[in-house]
Amino acid sequence: MLVDGPVEVQLPDGTTVVxxxxxxxxxxxxxxxxxxxxxxxxxxxR
Ligand code: FES
Incomplete structure (x- = not known):
């Protein structure tokens, strides 16, 4: 899935990646x- 950056993604465990x-x-x-x-x-x- 392509999205325009910049992005900040919050994962289910609460951590954030940028x-x-x-x-x-x-x-x-x-x-x-x-x-x-x-x-x-x-x-x-597979
Ligand atoms: S969509 Fe490319 S690795 Fe998962």
Missing amino acids: SDRFQVALCACRRSRNYPFCDASHRRR
Whole structure:
């Protein structure tokens, strides 16, 4: 999911992560090793 940055994302555990990029790819599949940001893990086959 692409969103315009900068963004501040609050995770379910209460922690906050920040990205000051112009555009940010957020992970919607939960497979990213860099969650909540997309690392293209959604492309891998199971
Ligand atoms: S959407 Fe989850 S890794 Fe890309």
